[in-house]
Amino acid sequence: MAVAFVPVALSLHFLAALPLTDNILLFLLLALSFALGSLVLTMQRRPTLPVVEPTSRAEGSLEEIANICKVIVWQVDSAGVFTQIIGWQGINQEIDPADLLGRDIDVLKGDYPEFYALLQRAQDGEEFVDYSDFGTQTYQHSYSKLAAVAGRAGGFQCISLDVGEDQRLYNRLAFTEQLIATSGKAVVIFNRNRQLLSVNQAFTRMTGFSRQELLALAAKGGEHSGLIAHPDAAFFKSVLQTLKQYGQWTGEVALRRRSGEQFSANVSLSAIRGNGGSLTHYAAFFSDLSHMKRSHEELRYLATHDNLTDLPNRRLFLDRLDQGIQRAKRSQRQLAVFFIDLDNFKLINDTLGHHFGDDLLKEIARRLLTVVRQSDTVARLAGDEFTVIAENIHDLGEVRAIAEKVLTCFEKTFAFNDQQLEATASVGIAVYPDDGADLDSLMKQADGAMYKAKAAGRNGYYSLHDGESSRASARQFYPSELRLALKRKQMSVVYQPLFDIQQRRVVGCECLLRWNHHARGLIKPGDFMLVSEEAGITTALGEWTLNEVCSQMRSWQLQGMDVAYVSINIEMSQIADPAYPELILDALEHQKLDASCLMFEIGEELVLANLTQVTQFIRTLNQMGIRFCVDGFGSSGKNSNYLKNLPVEALKLDHRLLMRVNGTRQHIDLIQALTGIGDILDKTVIAVGVERVRQEEVLAEIGCHFAQGFLYGKPMSAEYFGKSYQQLAASQGSRLN
Numbered sequence: 001m002a003v004a005f006v007p008v009a010l011s012l013h014f015l016a017a018l019p020l021t022d023n024i025l026l027f028l029l030l031a032l033s034f035a036l037g038s039l040v041l042t043m044q045r046r047p048t049l050p051v052v053e054p055t056s057r058a059e060g061s062l063e064e065i066a067n068i069c070k071v072i073v074w075q076v077d078s079a080g081v082f083t084q085i086i087g088w089q090g091i092n093q094e095i096d097p098a099d100l101l102g103r104d105i106d107v108l109k110g111d112y113p114e115f116y117a118l119l120q121r122a123q124d125g126e127e128f129v130d131y132s133d134f135g136t137q138t139y140q141h142s143y144s145k146l147a148a149v150a151g152r153a154g155g156f157q158c159i160s161l162d163v164g165e166d167q168r169l170y171n172r173l174a175f176t177e178q179l180i181a182t183s184g185k186a187v188v189i190f191n192r193n194r195q196l197l198s199v200n201q202a203f204t205r206m207t208g209f210s211r212q213e214l215l216a217l218a219a220k221g222g223e224h225s226g227l228i229a230h231p232d233a234a235f236f237k238s239v240l241q242t243l244k245q246y247g248q249w250t251g252e253v254a255l256r257r258r259s260g261e262q263f264s265a266n267v268s269l270s271a272i273r274g275n276g277g278s279l280t281h282y283a284a285f286f287s288d289l290s291h292m293k294r295s296h297e298e299l300r301y302l303a304t305h306d307n308l309t310d311l312p313n314r315r316l317f318l319d320r321l322d323q324g325i326q327r328a329k330r331s332q333r334q335l336a337v338f339f340i341d342l343d344n345f346k347l348i349n350d351t352l353g354h355h356f357g358d359d360l361l362k363e364i365a366r367r368l369l370t371v372v373r374q375s376d377t378v379a380r381l382a383g384d385e386f387t388v389i390a391e392n393i394h395d396l397g398e399v400r401a402i403a404e405k406v407l408t409c410f411e412k413t414f415a416f417n418d419q420q421l422e423a424t425a426s427v428g429i430a431v432y433p434d435d436g437a438d439l440d441s442l443m444k445q446a447d448g449a450m451y452k453a454k455a456a457g458r459n460g461y462y463s464l465h466d467g468e469s470s471r472a473s474a475r476q477f478y479p480s481e482l483r484l485a486l487k488r489k490q491m492s493v494v495y496q497p498l499f500d501i502q503q504r505r506v507v508g509c510e511c512l513l514r515w516n517h518h519a520r521g522l523i524k525p526g527d528f529m530l531v532s533e534e535a536g537i538t539t540a541l542g543e544w545t546l547n548e549v550c551s552q553m554r555s556w557q558l559q560g561m562d563v564a565y566v567s568i569n570i571e572m573s574q575i576a577d578p579a580y581p582e583l584i585l586d587a588l589e590h591q592k593l594d595a596s597c598l599m600f601e602i603g604e605e606l607v608l609a610n611l612t613q614v615t616q617f618i619r620t621l622n623q624m625g626i627r628f629c630v631d632g633f634g635s636s637g638k639n640s641n642y643l644k645n646l647p648v649e650a651l652k653l654d655h656r657l658l659m660r661v662n663g664t665r666q667h668i669d670l671i672q673a674l675t676g677i678g679d680i681l682d683k684t685v686i687a688v689g690v691e692r693v694r695q696e697e698v699l700a701e702i703g704c705h706f707a708q709g710f711l712y713g714k715p716m717s718a719e720y721f722g723k724s725y726q727q728l729a730a731s732q733g734s735r736l737n
Helices: 012-017 020-045 057-068 113-123 164-182 201-207 211-224 233-246 290-304 314-331 345-352 354-371 396-408 439-455 478-487 529-535 538-558 572-576 580-590 604-609 611-622 640-645 655-659 665-680 693-702 718-731
Strands: 071-077 082-086 128-134 137-146 155-162 186-191 196-199 248-256 262-273 279-288 334-342 377-382 385-393 414-416 419-421 425-432 460-463 491-500 505-517 521-523 565-569 598-603 627-633 650-653 684-688 706-708
Touching (some): 196 211, 201 279, 233 248, 233 262, 262 290, 290 314, 290 665, 314 334, 314 377, 314 385, 334 396, 396 425, 396 460, 478 505, 478 538, 491 538, 529 538, 538 565, 538 572, 538 580, 538 598, 538 718, 572 611, 580 611, 604 611, 611 627, 650 655, 650 665, 655 684, 665 684
Parallel strands (some): 505 565, 565 598, 598 627, 627 650, 650 684, 684 706
Antiparallel strands (some): 071 155, 186 279, 248 262, 334 385, 505 521
């Protein structure tokens, strides 16, 4: 004899999620199973074969329970004829059970082929559980054999359970579980008691712990799970309060990897509630911030360190000097500043080449670090200028001892690539507070002392305490000479090509100002623009440069050259000058030029320091058709959100970024991230300092638009640029050499 049963194919986690009504349903189904089993035993004992309607009170109750529980009981004899159907009413209105009783199972073949195929399997003697649909409803079918009884051959019985809604819920849960498991986002699920339940693969990859190890840590460490680098009860309490009040919490947490490494992660924590509103689970989503923080650190490092020597640059030097002065003021101690300038460095560069000069500067930096105290700061200001900050100075004898050590760095011959060189330096010294009580005065005095050392014969040091008045400053003549430079026609403009990497063509150029000094030779803007700004000469220099560029642009157009535009660097004094927009219009109209042929470059640090004023200036000139570019993008190490409301067309990457492209993924990723920001903001990205083909290949791969550097051409005269440009256009080449 066979006993009827109702199989329930639900996983444990699904059962746990069922509401109370579903649990009652399961109880009823179990009760129904026993009732159906009793019915089967009764029917098997009957000697009659005709179809029996449920006329007794027990059978009527069974019919009622089956309909309520959405269960159908089918009985088929060995000939494949329906002998009994219970629980059909109210479930499916398409077929009247009276039409099926006494008929062969083939009657369902056309309308219900899936169910018919299952009936055939059962008729062949197979016992199994499977699923099929009746219309929009899904049923679970349990097939079992019926033993033969006196006067009648055996057959089979099918008990069908409506699992449509449960199956859809189960499928949704299974899909959600699969989605979380395969998601690239690290996900952790906790129960309402904040006990770890599950983690996905992304989380195990991020932490290095396996799922079993994480569960073990959770069991041992409670809600801290051994993953929190710095557990803090007060912190967890505040998080739980936020979750209770708002249902979610987002923040940054320090976590620990399996290797012991600590890392920062962004965490989004949500409280999950059931249909009744009661708390059931917590879900946490993690994002590893390590890469982003490394990128930010890299940007900050680039913004504060010299790319060639890795020493602190002018920016970091000024910050440390200012802090050192404040500490010296509080402790009433002395502080010494040493300005170190190489003797005849320009001659070294001109005769032995820039590569030799770079090697020399790097070796000098290395030697300086070996002779100063660990607490001292060695920095490279620019070119061949180095500085040392020495705090906690007790007497002038200690200052002189440091100066002597600095000079010993130059006693040994410098040798690179089978070439040897004897190099010397002049050192100027200023001491706080005697020679200056603030940063600016102390720097000016040290600079003046350095020129005193040069005037005294070089290869030595000069301390203001050992010589003349602390007012001595060899650079006071700069402003006057700058004013005369324009009148004496010592200023000139050179042009460096701007290359479209994707289209493989020169599209424009940047104009660069040069001062042909009668004694110092060719001086670049970086060496005199600060003095120009302080002396109020920049406006005059800018007007002269603007007229020169517009005149040259007109000349190129008359020669048939399609140079798209020339970029010009401008300073804050020009931006603050209310007459400057009118000067631009006059220069364009005088040469009959369209405004689109000019692009003005503004340094990122200048933009950030004067964001409101610069933005208004750009918008005013945008209305005239003038375009703008942020120069040195990425040098500040600050958030780029300011670009969202800054109406500029292009972003020129800081040249030091490209110099660090040495084949490592880290530096390439940094440039790619900045290029991606440009793409998101729909701004052209220009790379500066491209000298090698490898650098160009990297830029092309990451989608950088334009490039500028020695690979495409050095800064050149307007005449040479014009000839090279025409030759390039005729030959369909790719570079100006």
